[in-house]
Amino acid sequence: MACPAAGEELPRPCCCNGYSELPSAEARRALVQYGPEKRGREGGELLALEDAYLSILQRLGENPARQGLLLTPRRAAKAMQFLTKGYQETIEDILNDAIFDEDHNEMVIIKDIDMFSLCEHHLVPFFGKVHIGYLPIKKVVGLSKLARIVEIFSRRLQVQERLTRQIALAITEALKPAGVAVIVEASHMCMVMRGVQKMNSKTITSTMLGVLREDPKAREEFLTLIKN
Numbered sequence: 001m002a003c004p005a006a007g008e009e010l011p012r013p014c015c016c017n018g019y020s021e022l023p024s025a026e027a028r029r030a031l032v033q034y035g036p037e038k039r040g041r042e043g044g045e046l047l048a049l050e051d052a053y054l055s056i057l058q059r060l061g062e063n064p065a066r067q068g069l070l071l072t073p074r075r076a077a078k079a080m081q082f083l084t085k086g087y088q089e090t091i092e093d094i095l096n097d098a099i100f101d102e103d104h105n106e107m108v109i110i111k112d113i114d115m116f117s118l119c120e121h122h123l124v125p126f127f128g129k130v131h132i133g134y135l136p137i138k139k140v141v142g143l144s145k146l147a148r149i150v151e152i153f154s155r156r157l158q159v160q161e162r163l164t165r166q167i168a169l170a171i172t173e174a175l176k177p178a179g180v181a182v183i184v185e186a187s188h189m190c191m192v193m194r195g196v197q198k199m200n201s202k203t204i205t206s207t208m209l210g211v212l213r214e215d216p217k218a219r220e221e222f223l224t225l226i227k228n
């Protein structure tokens with residue numbers, strides 16, 4: 001079968017590894033008929049990622065021209081862009097005007113925030129829950145914004161310790177509260193699906209700042225409230 005746009009012959013399956021020759025990136029793009037969103041800067045980055053995934057498929061000995069895989073480099077590239085979208089976002093962007101003057105100086109806790117991230121060592125997921133507490137000084141933040149802060153830092157290549165600290169520091173900077181506590185509980189697929197293969201291990205990390213670090217009673221209150 002001839003590729004209409006690039007005028008190239010598509011590879012034919014052969015008896016050893018399913019294909020005798022791989023399609024060029026141009027032929028593949030013509031085949032899957034990319035739309036106009038592919039042009040421009042973003043499109044260029046997406047295409048470069050796609051080429052990288054095409055190369056991975058080839059190195060695995062797969063046939064990127066078979067029907068099920070034809071769109072896979074594109075899907076994988078888009079998925080990877082989504083999973084690392086935190087690089088494109090800033091705290092200022094998401095907080096907008098959602099910091100409110102409020103005469104409330106008791107602990108605010110939001111717990112069990114779902115978190116999905118990618119381990120920077122193996123590029124496989126780690127995921128779990130984030131618990132956040134802070135002691136305001138006349139300023140509170142819109143509750144959803146705490147979950148958005150988690151999104152910004154988790155949608156990047158991460159280690160759990162850094163993720164935990166970045167969340168705590170961002171809240172401290174935005175609100176200047178008396179204290180902040182962040183606990184992250186996660187399962188790392190690099191320890192489950194490969195490597196030591198420990199299915200049930202959980203990693204727990206914490207960052208305590210200000211009063212929540214210095215005052216055992218405040219810390220105790222936070223830990224008790226997130227357990228309930």
Ligand SMILES: Nc1nc2c(ncn2[C@@H]2O[C@H](COP(=O)(O)OP(=O)(O)OP(=O)(O)O)[C@@H](O)[C@H]2O)c(=O)[nH]1
Nearest residue numbers: 119120121122158159160161188190191194195196
């Ligand atoms: N501290 C920390 N380590 C992590 C995190 N995610 C993955 N790791 C670890 O990063 C380490 C990388 O170790 P290496 O010896 O370079 O890589 P490896 O040979 O693939 O290691 P194994 O996973 O033991 O097979 C491993 O011990 C992982 O468990 C994280 O969020 N925090």
Ligand SMILES: [Zn+2]
Nearest residue numbers: 119121122190
């Ligand atoms: Zn890992």
